[in-house]
Every structure is written in structure tokens, then in C-alpha cells.
Amino acid sequence: MSEDTKPKEKKLFDAPSLAEQERMIEAVLFASSEPITLRELEDRLPRGSDVGEAMAFLRHRYQGRGVQVMKVGDAYAFRTAPDLGFLMHKETVETRKLSRAAIETLAIIAYHQPVTRAEIEEIRGVSVSRGTVDQLLEMEWVRFGRRKMTPGRPVTFVVTQEFLDHFGLESARDLPGLKELRSAGLLENRPLPALAPTVGDGEDEPEATEGQSELFED
């Protein structure tokens, strides 16, 4: 009898219980900044610990939990359960006004669709940056239309259903025409800057208005 119990006692003295070993592994794994191998665990835990078995228990314990013990190469680490990865992203939504260039490009696409980049540039009188179009595409307000049957077969842009939804339009044809814009006073709002390019050198006019507004500000 006593001979039977002796080795057990000895073992108990040498190493903590398996449950305790499991706790230890849990703590070490948790606090470590890198995955830990069984070898390293063995070095850290009291001598006589059966790290492999304790690890098996621990892995089992975390099965189906929000975090799991994953094997990374021959090391182990706690990892968020894959199905909960979405919790690790925090989305902050910030609403910004669309840039003037983007609005103008969007407007041209809406009024002239399907329209090529070259046509947009011709209407705007300036080149359209890639970023501007990309942004509109990303917002899903604009998408690619059919290619034009002209030399080079350029792609065209058209507005999307999302665009129409956003602006409360049933179709792009519902966009107010120039006459309506004018009668709504929209063309009168900024006549001088808009006039600038037509004047020729286009430098006198904007300066003039700037000068005036400065006068008023001062």
C-alpha cells in the first residue's frame, strides 16, 4: 500500500496537478507576446509537468469559445475565433462633402451619360484625375457603361441606381435641365468665375471678383 502511494506523492510534489498545469499554460500563453512552443512551456512550468497533455486539455476547454488556442507552426497562441473577427473592426463613419471636382464630374456623367473620360474632360475643360473617377466608382454612384463605338472603343461612364436613390431621382432624365437651372437662379450664382475661360485669357475675371469680395470682407 504505502509503496503504491509513494510514487504518487512524489509526483504530486514534483509537479502541480494537471488542472494546475493547465492554468499555468493558460496564463503563460495569454501573457506572451509571441506563440510559445511546448518546449518553452516545459522550461517555464515546474519540472515534471506534462505540458503536452495539459495543452490538450486547454485546447479542448477553449473549443467553441470566443478565443481559441491555435497551433502556429509548432507553437501555440490564443487567437480570436475566426467567426468573431468582425468584432475586431470598429467602423467609424465620417460623412464628408464631395469635392468640387468630383461633383462636377458626377454631374457631367449624369447629364451626358454614357460619357467617356475624354468627353468629360472636354466639357470640364480640365483633365479628370483618376482618383476622382475611382472615388465615384467606389461610392457606386457611377459605373462603367458600354464601350463607345468610336476609334479606341473608349469605356463610358453612367450613373447607377444608388446615385438615383441618393438624389431621389427616378431616372437621370429627371435631372433638371439648363433652363430650369437658370430659372432656379443656379446659373446666376457664380457667373463671373464661370465666365472666365470664355473671356480668353481667363485671368482678369476671377481676379476681379476676388478683389470685390475682398473689398466686402474688409
Place this chain on the structure above:
Amino acid sequence: MSEDTKPKEKKLFDAPSLAEQERMIEAVLFASSEPITLRELEDRLPRGSDVGEAMAFLRHRYQGRGVQVMKVGDAYAFRTAPDLGFLMHKETVETRKLSRAAIETLAIIAYHQPVTRAEIEEIRGVSVSRGTVDQLLEMEWVRFGRRKMTPGRPVTFVVTQEFLDHFGLESARDLPGLKELRSAGLLENRPLPALAPTVGDGEDEPEATEGQSELFED
């Protein structure tokens, strides 16, 4: 029949099961080294989650484990069980050596908060060097509290959540021996008899009790 099942489905849709909420909290808490408030958890979890209840389950689950859910102020964090500290790599720990003056000042702030510099000086009997308070502020163990409603409206100091977190305290009320000190009158800021020899100018004391009640408010 269909009317019976509808509300259930609705609820299922609104929020995941409590077990699932627990998993989610577990994942979020595990991922962060900083304590997270219930409020923040609520923001992260699907709407309709009962974060408080899920937290209670989670805390229970980790009782006695190698890692535990600690309450820090009104936030929660996973921390390794204190009894397993011996397993960790000590060399990674470099707690800044605090001077005796800094430690004393910290204790005075913790036990007497909110406390003014003059009050600290009165208790210690020496002037508090700027560096001492700066160090505590820099460590984020101490921050400015409300100004006192006494002449000069001096600023006060209080301890922070980081302080609580560092010392494993749920709240400032759990400071060791706080009750005994209070009942022995040692947290009072007694008015000095005339000809006071001490550094502090001994502001009058409606604040002494106010300070302690604030401990409970927080």
C-alpha cells in the same frame, strides 16, 4: 402558430444568444490589453445584447482559471491570475523605480483624493517637488480632478483607471485599509491650531468629507 413564432424570430434576429454574447465579449476582452467598459462592449456587440449579464457569465466562467476577468473602475480586462506571476518572464517587466517621495505622494492622492498640492504638502510636512507629481502624471496613475471650491480654486489630484488597473483594484474604495484609516480619522484634514508649523496653509475643511464622499460617487 405563425404569430407565436414571430416575436421569437424577431428576438433572435435582434441579438445573438447570451452564450454567443459571452463568446463575443470574451473575444473582444481578450484582444485588448486595456480595460474595456460595458459601454464600449455594447457599442461593439450586436444591438440588443445584454452585455452586463453576459459579462457576469464570463466572469463566472473564468473564476479560478489561469486568466481572470478583472473589474477596473467601470471597465473589465483579462489578467493572469496573480498567483502565477512567478511563471512570467520578469525581465520584460520594468516598473519604473519610484522614489519614496513619489510613492508617498501617490498613496496620499489615492487615499485622500481629491487632494490639493497644499494638502499633500501638509500631510508630508515638506513641499512636493514638481518632478514628483509630474512623474505620477506621466505614468498616468494620477490626473487632475476638479478644482476645489476654496479661495484660489486650487486644482486637485485623483488617481486614474490605470492606477487601479496596475494595482488590481476594482475601485478606489478597495484601497487596502481605507476603512480603518477613515474610522481612525486619519483621512481627515484637520484644521491646524494657530501658529501652524507646517508647509501647507491649511485651508478650511468642508472639503475633507466631501472628498471621501466623492470616492463613493466614483
Place this chain on the structure above:
Amino acid sequence: MADTDFVQDSNEAAGSVAGRLAAEAFIIDVEGYEGPLDLLLSLSRTQKVDLRKISVLQLARQYLDFVERAKALRLELAADYLVMAAWLAFLKSRLLLPPDPTEEGPSGEEMAAHLAFQLERLQAMRDAAARLMGRDQLGRDFFARGQTHEITRVKKVTYTATLLDLMQGYARTRTRDEFRPFVMDRDAVFTMEEALERMRGLIGYAGDWGDLTSYLPDGWGDDPQRRRSATAATFAASLELVKEGHLEIRQKEIFAPIQLRKKD
């Protein structure tokens, strides 16, 4: 008692090696105290009693002895040590002399009680500090998650524009073509081009001198603003036609009517 002996001892030993060593130790001690209260607390330990039962009178004597010794050794004591010495000397006299009923201010006992309270409170804070530092500490005894998976903050920027923005934007791009017609649409403006076109059609019938005003288009003569615009445009157009050699123009005197006729 013991301490007065001590002082005498050191006085006797002054000059000897032992005395110098004692003096050195004393200097180190002085530097080791954080102010008078710290020194008092340290001195109070020699009484080996509970701080509540401390003899403040004895403590005052100990302190004053200390200061005397420092003076004897010509040590510079900080001012607050001397202030405390003065206060304790005063306290000592109050405690020793029978209370003077005419005297104002706190009694010796009250002052002594307060000093005892201060010492006890300082000691309590020191104990509290020790207990605090003796607690399990984060990063020393318990640990935070080593491998954090901090929340990636996805900043999602949504852009908005109103229909008005869109229309204004379009208007901006289109005013290049449309602005000029728009100006002409203003009904009070008669442009030179219009006048020129009109005049070209009319000069064939202008065989004799006729007033410029008779060439104004119908309906432009009544409203002053319209008349002004039409007159100016017609006059400019006339000059253009004169330049081209189609027309002659004259004016008899300043402000007299301008007259035109076809040039053959």
C-alpha cells in the same frame, strides 16, 4: 534622557576620531530626512510607544537637541527645520507652564494633539503606501494580454452631395457655353451684334440724314434702361458701319442728335 546623554557624549568626544565619525553619521542623518515632520516621526520611534501615546514634550526636547547639535556642528539646517524648532520651543513652554487664562490661541495640549495627529497621519500614509506597493502589480505579478489584437479602426468615409450641389456643379461646367446667351437673355440689354445685324438690314433705306434714335428697334425707346442699351449698341454698330464704309455719321454740336445716312 537617553538622548541628552547622547548629546553630552558627543560633546565630550568632539575632536576625537569617534566624535568625527559620530558627527559624520549625524550629517548623513540630517540629509536623510525629508523635512522636520519626517525627522520628528523618526525621533518618535525612539520612544517605542504607540504614536497615540507619544510624549510630545519629550519629542520636542529630542528635536530641539537635534537642532542644537546641528548648530554645534555648524550644519546649515534648512529654514523649515528652524521654524519647527521655534514652534516646538514655544509648545514646550506652553506645556510646561501653567496655562495663562488671558492668553489667546490654542492651548499647549491642543497644539501637542495636533502634532501627534500629524505624525500619526504621516505614519498611516507611509504604511498605506507600503501596503499599496506590496499589492500584486500589473506587469509584475499579474499580466495583461501579451499579444493584443487591437481593434482596427476602419474609418469609413462616406461622401455626400445634394441635388443642389450636383446642379450647381453642372451649371458651373456648362456656363462656359451658356453664360453668354444667358446675359443676352437679360431683356434690358441690346448687344452691338444685334444692332449691327439690324442696321445692315436698314441702311439700304437710309438715303437721307436721319436721327440715330429712329433706328432703335421697336419697343426699346420707352424704358430708359432699354433705350440706353439700344442707343449705345446702335451707335457702336453705326461706327462699325462707318468704318466699313457703308455709312456716314454727323453731329452738329455737343448733345445734338446724331444723324446717319447711307454712303454711296
